[in-house]
Amino acid sequence: MKIITTEGITKKYNELCAVDNVSIEVSRGGIFGLLGPNGAGKTTLISMLVTMRRPTSGSAHVNGFDIAKQPDKVRRSIGIVFQDPSLDEELTAYENLELHAAMYGVKDNLKQTIDEVVELVGLKDRLHSIVKTFSGGMRRRLEIARGLVHRPTILFLDEPTLGLDPQTRTAIWEYIKDLRRKYDMTIVLTTHYMEEADSICDRIAIIDHGKIIVLDSPSVLKDSLLGDTVTIESPQAKKLAGILKKTGIEKCTLHDGKVTFCVNSGEKRIPEIIGLAKDRRIPVSSVNLHKPTLDDVFLHYTGKTIREENGSARDSMRMRRRAMGK
Ligand SMILES: Nc1ncnc2c1ncn2[C@@H]1O[C@H](COP(=O)(O)OP(=O)(O)O)[C@@H](O)[C@H]1O
Ligand SMILES: [Mg+2]
Structure with missing residues (x-):
């Protein structure tokens, strides 16, 4: 059974079609990547799947639940790590996780669950430190841990390594791969980093101007050239x-x-x-x-390099905010 299916899902912001008639299927298990330049529609597509935005038309099922008719059931079965930082700076790591658990009604074995998720992202010895003192990479790891507290079946990660330095980025990749090994979980991530998609995703959908251009494993995509x-x-x-x-x-x-x-x-x-x-x-x-690399795949299918498309003002502002730990 497919864990995610979308049927012609579309999101329009006035004249702009941010997600354009997307029909995809994601199998259970493994890491699925949505790869595309800034403004391609990645965040909008993910936002609809996690029921934060309503589609203009089309439909989708996540974990067998209809996103429009059963949003609560969808939400309970997924974890989300947002593109923009969303931790409470003044609280400790533990308190952030506790707050999230309370929102999801997680009560049983809470301490044990928190210990387990922080262990997984290598933050056990900083559990009682205030988040304000954390580096960008530590914050990201805590956000990933938070997304796991209520034991979701699918974890959505929107640009998990945006603005992080290359070394921290590679470390985050390892944590994500570890999650797949340790839990029977499906991970859906968005990225505009080719290397990221290539090194951690089992399957990739390339998205550009709201449309899915091609969908396959990185090796099949590269061989197709x-x-x-x-x-x-x-x-x-x-x-x-x-x-x-x-x-x-x-x-x-x-x-x-x-x-x-x-x-x-x-x-x-x-x-x-x-x-x-x-x-x-x-x-x-x-x-x-x-x-061939994924860069060539992108160029081949879209007629431009992903780098020409990246680097918008909005993105550099995000990177600066993250570098400053804000
Ligand atoms: N709330 C909004 N109102 C109007 N336009 C939006 C809104 N959110 C995103 N957009 C536009 O939709 C397009 C897709 O954006 P987004 O999904 O954030 O892309 P990505 O995550 O791939 O960078 C962009 O052109 C963006 O400017
Ligand atoms: Mg985005």
């Missing part, structure tokens, strides 16, 4: 793309003064292409060859 990716930088990238077409390379993408295309045995094709460019007096500034 057939070939190596070659990127050539040139002040005359457009002209170069025209010449490539004549050599049988049909699918070229132009971006930031570069032309990108996929070929088999890229290392053998590069000298030929450079020779052609030289004949036509097209300067080449740099050449790059590499095996």
Whole structure:
């Protein structure tokens, strides 16, 4: 049985279609990633699944419950870690967890449950410290622990490592992977970090402008590109793309003064292409060859790199707030 299904779920904010007719299925167990640039609609989609926002049209079932008709049952069976910090700064870690437990009516073995969840995220020795004194990474870990107190079947994590430094980010990945190993739990996370999706997700849905572009395991997605990716930088990238077409390379993408295309045995094709460019007096500034990554998958399906799309003002404000521990 599928643990999450959506049927044409759509969310409009006036003219803007933030989530556009999304129909997906998520199997029980494992880590499912929603990967897309800022503004793609990830938070909006998750918010509807956790019953915090109502769809404009379409429907969804989470843990077998209808999000519109049985929101309380949905809420009780899921844990949520929000994109924006949501801890009480003035309280200790224990008090934050206790408060959450009270909201969910968790009474039995509360102390033992709290001990277990903080152990899982490596915060046992800071259980009675005030959250104000915590680093960004510790706060995130506490938020994850809090999402687990009422023993949810599904844990939703919205951008779990946004704004954290690379080392802390890798540590959070390990905690998330640990959760999957230790509990029979389904984890749904959103991210705009390719590396994150690639290293921890079993399956990924790429979302762009509210639409699901493609959905599969990271390895199947990468293998689907057939070939190596070659990127050539040139002040005359457009002209170069025209010449490539004549050599049988049909699918070229132009971006930031570069032309990108996929070929088999890229290392053998590069000298030929450079020779052609030289004949036509097209300067080449740099050449790059590499095996497929999720970046290439994104570029292939959307015609742009995820990095061009990221870095909005809203996002950098969030990162600054998190770095300052606010
Ligand atoms: N409450 C809102 N009112 C109007 N527009 C919104 C609101 N929330 C999000 N949006 C817009 O919807 C789109 C998707 O946003 P969001 O779901 O936050 O994307 P993501 O989480 O992928 O960055 C964006 O264009 C965003 O500006
Ligand atoms: Mg978001």
